[in-house]
Amino acid sequence: MSVNIVWLRRDLRISDNPALLEASKSGNPLLPIFILDRETEGLGAAFKWRLGLSLEKLDESLRKLGTRLVLLRGEPLEVLRKLVTNYKAKKIFWNRLYDQDSIKRDTHIKSFFEVRGIPVSSYEGMLMLSPWKLKTNSGSFYKVFTPFWRALAREEIEQSLPSPSKMVSPQEWPKSEKLIDWELDKDIGKGKVYLIKKVRVGEEAAKLRFEEFLDKRISQYYLSRDRLDKVESSNLSENLAYGEISPRQIWHAVLKIYSLNDNNSEMFVRQLAWRDFAWYLCFHCPHILKKNWKSEWDDFPWTENSDALVRWQRGITGVPIVDAGMRELYVTGRMHNRVRMIVASYLTKHLLIDWRHGLNWFADCLIDWDPASNALGWQWVAGSGPDASPFFRVFNPELQSKKFDPKGVYTSKFLKVKSEFQCEAQEYYDMVPKIWRLKKDEYPKMPIVDLRVGRDRALAAYSDFKKHQISGVSS
């Protein structure tokens, strides 16, 4: 019997997993593998740690179904080549990834095996719609979200798939490495003590989380999603990041109950579409992950201010909402979407620090890190991204606090600035690393940069920059 290899990557689930389902259909023995390569080892501390939990959970789930997950380490091509040779594998299956490096690697591996008579089949398991499927009337790709969204909403999104009904084990299993030896938690150190309290790991947990959201919170989503003092968002980004749930599953489950005419559910699936849009842009324009989407921004005079950067990272800028957000990020591995915009705006506008410094810190801290969404978000706020967003749209942290956290519930939960505390707030505060902790009255009395001054300075910098560009072009 020939063996089918299923190479799992960012699709750590059993249901709606096209590669896994197709590979199991033939009735041939199935070899589900995960490969730790150098690139994965270099990913962010929180993401890597959380990845380990996901792998553990996936293995558990597979074992309940009579099979297992094989963990292997090395360069993917080499690892696969050995498996093909040693275990008489005849076919390879995977779900596609859309960053440039993965595409390059996968294309190479695919052609390597196909000329040797080993077919490789790849599937859409990550997005609602593969990136090449949507085009404007003139045949180019969308650069603006709203038209993209309208086009996507017109499409028939493929139904999500069932779990494989049976998975046949190979006669002999390759030796799996031990997760513990991969030390996926080594960069996070003691941070995991904080993070563990908030994660919901694996496919089952993701489903429960989603059902709870559908049941209790989606009906208020449109109005409450921006509120920081309530827990109204779905929190599914964490599970989506590892593929523990698929966007198609979410899309169809929502639309089974609600229609797109309903404000709440429309707004929610719109957010899913943003995730698709980020990967869509990444596919059509790979440089978006690391470079300014608008190349003229390459000349923007960001300041190098490592002291301010560190204070931003540790949440001691002296701007309460910013600092609360940065501490939420550190102790929970996530941050409310609106606060992401506020802290990003403060870094790039008030502090005039290059958005890539912020992007990298987020990549190191987020357990829901998604390279495409992260890059799109940062570029959007910075003004270098694919959006007509004018630079003068500078978030005012105080005003944002008033609007979205009027009683300061969020801020005091993560930041110790007052003497009175709720229990939960104290708990969060205690999670912050000791060297970050502030003694009594040590919280900055003045922000690093005064809000008014910072805003004016940012506007001036932008206006200068524009002037130079115009004179630069004409001279």
Added chain:
DNA sequence: TTTTGAGTTGTTCGA
């Protein structure tokens, strides 16, 4: 080809 309307998430100022 040209034209037209619109563009996730904002802020401030003055009426």
Added chain:
DNA sequence: GTCGAACAACTCAAA
């Protein structure tokens, strides 16, 4: 307190 205009000009997408 609320509301609309101004902030500035450009690119995108569809008609």
